[in-house]
Amino acid sequence: MKRLIVTTVASAALALTALNAPVATAAPGAPAGTIDFGPCTNPTLVAAGAQCGFLQVPMDYRRPHGKKIQLAVSRVKHKTPDSAFQGVMLTNPGGPGGSGLLLSTRGPRVPNHAGDAYDWIGFDPRGVGSSVPAISCDPNYMDYNRPSYVPFTPQLEQTWLNRARGYAEACRAKNDPDLLANMKTTDTVADMESIRVALRADKMNFYGYSYGTYLGQVYATQHPDRVRRMVLDSNVDVRDVWYRFNLTQDPGFDRNLNIWFGWVASHDDVYHLGKTQAAVKNVFNEQLLKLAHNPAAGVVGPDEWIDIFQQAGYYQLRWTLLGSAFANWVNKGDGATLKTLFEQFGGRGDDNGYAVYLAVECTDAQWPTNWNKWRVDNWITFTKAPYFTWQNAWFNAPCVFWPAKAGKPVNVGSRNLNSLLLIDETLDAATPYEGSLEARSRFPSASLIAEPGGTSHAITPRGDACVDNKIADYLATGTLPPRKPGRTADVECQPLPLPVPPPAS
Template sequence: MRRTLLCALAAISLCALFLPASSAGAADVAAKKPGFTPTISWHECASAGLRARGAECGDVTVPLDYAKPDGKTITVAMSRIKHTVPDDEYQGIMLVNPGGPGGSGLTLSVLGEYVPKGAGKAYDWIGFDPRGVGSSKPAVSCDDTYAGAGYDRPRFVPTDKKDENAWMKITHDYTARCAANNGSILKHVTTVEAAKDMDSIRQALGEKTLNYYGFSYGTYLGQVYASLFPSHLRRAVFDGTVDPRGVWYDSNLSQDAPFDKNINIWFGWLAEHDDVYHLGDTQAKVHDLFYDTEEKLYADPVQADGGKLGGSEWSDAFLYAGYYQSTWTGLADVFSAFVNDGDVAALESAYLDASGYGSDNGYAMYLGVECTDTKWPHSWKTWSWDNWAIHAVAPYETWANAWFNEPCRHWPAPSQKAQKIDGKKTDSLLMIVETLDAATPYKGSLYVRSIFPHASLIAVPGGTTHANSLNGNACVDDAIADYLLTGARPARQAGDGPDVECEALPQPEPSVTMLQRQAASGSVRLDMQKAAVRP
């Protein structure tokens, strides 16, 4: 799922809140498991934020290969913020995954602070870096200079063999470095193994069950855990649910049309505020300006501090607008400032923010998990046919998404058979989805609800934001709080739809930055001035 590890590619907008924390604590008693005993080595948290919250950090020792429990071991990094209610009100551990795959969740033990009604206080919140990620050892990395593939990249849409061959070289060089720079860990980073690590954390903490909060890809990890260990799962929250029928080739294809829809919704919003942003007073005009600018940058890239920004960097810079409504104003500032004022620095900042350039672990682990979870088509004819067909109706993200995932066609580790998802034995699940979520389309949530008979689904009609719970929608967040407090879920309704609906948050108003800029310039709006400075 392309860049659902955003925010450190973490698919939620609490990113800025995920500060590390902790102090050392006494070792918990590890539960016995035939052939292997998971243990935790506790230590002070590296993060000042976690230390300030009194968190504990540790490394959980787990088998590299669960089929060989007496063989080589690796470590999974975790943090814990303990419950603050009396012990007789304690409701157990709550593991959190931010998405990706490849997103670091080590500092997500702070998430309990953001649950309304004090509902988070009854749990021990556990943040962890899945195997191969972040502070877990070994951490997978292929090429620290690759993520986003750098500056002035080939045209995403391969209109000729030159661009196609250029991308092929980029991706094949990358997977060759992945093979050279990593050992046996590449064969053991599947979602099934990450789910088994979660159960090892449970055992190491001496708990009979665990609770779970998963965002985006984290909902698939939760589905796999529920299928493998249903009796160990007490309560679970899925926000932005992955459709398990499509992992992972079809899942990525299924994102392209929704992203195209969402970027055009944003164009429409920009047109409504043309008095501020000066990008066109109709959706069509903004649309044309966006793609005209992209073409001009392909023809004549602009020089930024780190390198040249071309059309591919332009496209990536605005990807968040398809993910999060909260980014609309900031990215509108970037669009307007570049087109109207020639502001290259703002464009470069947006590109670096979206691409993850210079931090390879997230991208390497994204591929490592998705490429090995299940089989991918190896024939380029299949990829080409599928992506050209979708591009014809959804041009914005289709080919960018294809090249982002194309390394799975020749990934240097074997793929496995996808885990069968079975929700019949899961006693309790609460799901949330905005119906225009592009990264995890709505139909996936409806399907997962259908195979988890004890699930309730909260839908947010018309919402375009991905995996955004605990970010200010009281209707959603209060329902989560009630569920964590008492286990009460919205009553299951007959049929295949949601069980309750919450109104979407209102679309944002133009940013203060642009309003101040407008005031300082005397609100001048001249098309000829725009044409003069537009690259």
């Protein structure tokens, strides 16, 4: 699906900026096993007092003396006396394909100064952003003028298949085949272990979001003796990596979009799009038909419209922004805002993120190579999730043709882990809640904080005291909510109240 991404709503734009920004004044090339930290150049990192550098690691850990790559790393050091130092906190924002450099600035967001005792470490995973080399395949693939997502004709279906094959072939032609063969989650987990060693940390703390929770679960499985504390927000269901996982996302996104329709209707005095969920939905569907013939601002058609409003299924914090864009298009013909939002949210120009997403997901586990299975499974899913099923299918379709051999997923779980804090909102669409319940069952030392009825994805800490204070307690003292019997959450917190739009002008 649109990448399992990323950090927080507030910092997402900055994270995208960091993909193309140099992080250190020194060129990559530090000796293997060390990070030669120096000044950063990204303004956000500079303002946080971060240090930046590169770590050299094997491209293929089975050939440690062979080709090398460079991982871009950032660090914001602890603010407490050394006597209170709690160790390094490695972070990952999700994706796969998300730049994590800015997550080293996350410490002050944890309440009660509980983050001050850690060295916060951000990094661009292999192939991502400022790491060297960075993967790219076709920078124009996510541009405007794409075929309609829903393949109602054989011609449309074949056009999309040709596009998907062409993208996979471009990835083969433009990237080192040895790197494409070593982009699995297990390779990044090995990089995480290399970072721990380079930082001379006996044990490591980790804060992972979205896909980053899968990195955390695999790391905790393979290196349980090296985990000190670990926070995983919005957990991947390890049983479904990755073909089935993407199919399970689709109904959740459609459900959350319909929840948003109801919220828009409840504020009809502001948006004037209908007083019932059904009325707002009808207006939304009318726009899909209208845009197919007359794209907004000349470029925003049905595909772009769906990409924009999928954000309503990710983050409630974006509901007011999207409500205004929807209303201003319908009531005022404002297509310029839609164009701007697509370029922020739709992936346009972020070929590196998309290429890395595929390089990881297409090789973590074998996807079906028989297109007939995709066709049947997606049309069945379409009956439950007509808005996002085929968008998601085409997003992942290059995996049918991917030019690197797939591996086998790790059998995740460990009874040797000391502690693990899991967090999830129960109507999270990108990582369905069942994934957090499954993670809890595989790690008997884990405790799960659930937010019943919440639809947002991977954005802690964000001002919900019930959740944030428990994160702070855990990071400060290792204290977890007591574990309850059965397949359930260990504590429930109410999600933040629904946003309230400003009054109509």
